[in-house]
Amino acid sequence: MNRDLYIDFAKGLATISIIFIHTAFWSGQLYIPAEVRVFSLVFDVALFYALSGITSGSNIEKTLYRLLKLQITYMIFVTFLFFLDYFFKVFGLSFFSLEWLQSFYSTFGSKYSAINISAEPQWQNLGNWYLHQYTNADTFPVVMGSFWYLRVYFILTVFGLLILRFFPKHINWFIGICVTLTLLFNIFPEIYPSGQVGYVAFYLCIFLIANKMRGKKIPTKIIPVLYGVVAAALIWMFWYYGNEIFYKINRNKFPPKIPYIIWSLFSLVTLFVFYNRLKITKENFITYIGKNAIFFYFAQGISSSLIYFLVAPLKDNMPWWLLMVLIYAFNILIAYAISAGLKKVDDLGWKILEFLRRKTAAKI
Numbered sequence: 001m002n003r004d005l006y007i008d009f010a011k012g013l014a015t016i017s018i019i020f021i022h023t024a025f026w027s028g029q030l031y032i033p034a035e036v037r038v039f040s041l042v043f044d045v046a047l048f049y050a051l052s053g054i055t056s057g058s059n060i061e062k063t064l065y066r067l068l069k070l071q072i073t074y075m076i077f078v079t080f081l082f083f084l085d086y087f088f089k090v091f092g093l094s095f096f097s098l099e100w101l102q103s104f105y106s107t108f109g110s111k112y113s114a115i116n117i118s119a120e121p122q123w124q125n126l127g128n129w130y131l132h133q134y135t136n137a138d139t140f141p142v143v144m145g146s147f148w149y150l151r152v153y154f155i156l157t158v159f160g161l162l163i164l165r166f167f168p169k170h171i172n173w174f175i176g177i178c179v180t181l182t183l184l185f186n187i188f189p190e191i192y193p194s195g196q197v198g199y200v201a202f203y204l205c206i207f208l209i210a211n212k213m214r215g216k217k218i219p220t221k222i223i224p225v226l227y228g229v230v231a232a233a234l235i236w237m238f239w240y241y242g243n244e245i246f247y248k249i250n251r252n253k254f255p256p257k258i259p260y261i262i263w264s265l266f267s268l269v270t271l272f273v274f275y276n277r278l279k280i281t282k283e284n285f286i287t288y289i290g291k292n293a294i295f296f297y298f299a300q301g302i303s304s305s306l307i308y309f310l311v312a313p314l315k316d317n318m319p320w321w322l323l324m325v326l327i328y329a330f331n332i333l334i335a336y337a338i339s340a341g342l343k344k345v346d347d348l349g350w351k352i353l354e355f356l357r358r359k360t361a362a363k364i
Helices: 005-025 034-042 046-055 060-095 098-108 124-130 142-145 150-165 167-189 197-212 221-239 243-248 258-274 285-291 292-308 308-314 320-363
Strands: none
Touching: 005 034, 005 046, 005 258, 005 285, 005 292, 005 320, 034 243, 034 258, 046 150, 046 197, 046 258, 060 124, 060 150, 060 292, 060 320, 098 308, 142 258, 142 292, 150 167, 150 197, 167 197, 197 258, 221 243, 221 258, 285 292, 292 308, 292 320, 308 320
C-alpha cells in the first residue's frame, strides 16, 4: 500500500503552522501585534488530532506498539534535554556567575525566569517529564510549554482505539456524547472539569469524525455549505461575545471553549475538503517535515526558545513585520537542523537500549 503523501503534506503544513504559533506567542509577545498572534491560531493543533483520526485503525497491537515507541522516543528526548539544561547551568556557574545565568534566563520574561539555579541535577524534574508532568526546563521553556499536546494525544489515542476496536458500529453515538459533553461544559462553565476531560471530549470528537472520513471525499456541492456554516458560526461568535473575543481566542484554547472551537472550524473543514482531492505525487520539503513531525515538534520547542536571543536585540531596530518574517524563517531552519540532530540522538538511544536488553537478557 502506497503512502498517502497528502497526509504527510498536511502534517508538514500543520507543523510549520505550530512553529509560527510558537514564534508569535512566545518571543513574539515582545514585538508582534496581538491581532497577528491571534490569526496565527487559524491552523492549530486540532489538525494533528484530525490527521491522527484519519490514519488510526482498530488494531490494538499496532496502535499500542506505536504509542510505546513514541513514549520511548519522548523519554530519550527529555533525557537529552535534561542533561543539556543541566550542563548549561554547570557551564554558566563554572565560567561565569549566578548573576550571569539569572540575566540570561531573564530574557524569557519573569514568568519563566529560573529561580533555583543549582549545580546539583534536579532528578525529580526528569522523573516528572517521564510521567508527563511538564515542569519547566529553564534553558528551553517553550519545550514544556508546548507538550500539553502530547499528554492529550496519548489519552485520546487509547480512548479512540477502544472505541474503534470494541464499538465500531456505535462511533456516531460516541461523537454525539463528545459533542454533548463539550456543549454542556460550555453552557454551564461552572461544571467545566479541570484536568484533561475538556480537552479529550473535544479532540476525541475531532478524532472520531476524521476516522469516519477515512477514505472518503467531501462532495463538491457540499463544500460551499460547509464554509457557509463556518462563516455563520464566526458571525454569531462576534455578535454574541462581542469583538473583544477576538483577542481572547488563545485564552479559550486551554481548555477548548466555544470561541476557540469555532475559530478552529475553518482549518478542519479545509483539511477535509482537500483530503482525497488534493493529490501530492512527489515528496518535497513539506512532506519531509510531515514524515518527521514528532522530531520537528521536539525541535521547535528548542528553536523557539533560542530565537528569544535574536528578538531581544533586534526588536527595536527594524519593523515588526520584517523581524517576524526573518525570525519565523530562521526558526524553521533551526528546527530543521535540530530535528536532524534529534533523530541521531534517538537512534543512539535505541541502540543503547538494545545493548542493555541484550546484556540483561543474557543467561548468567
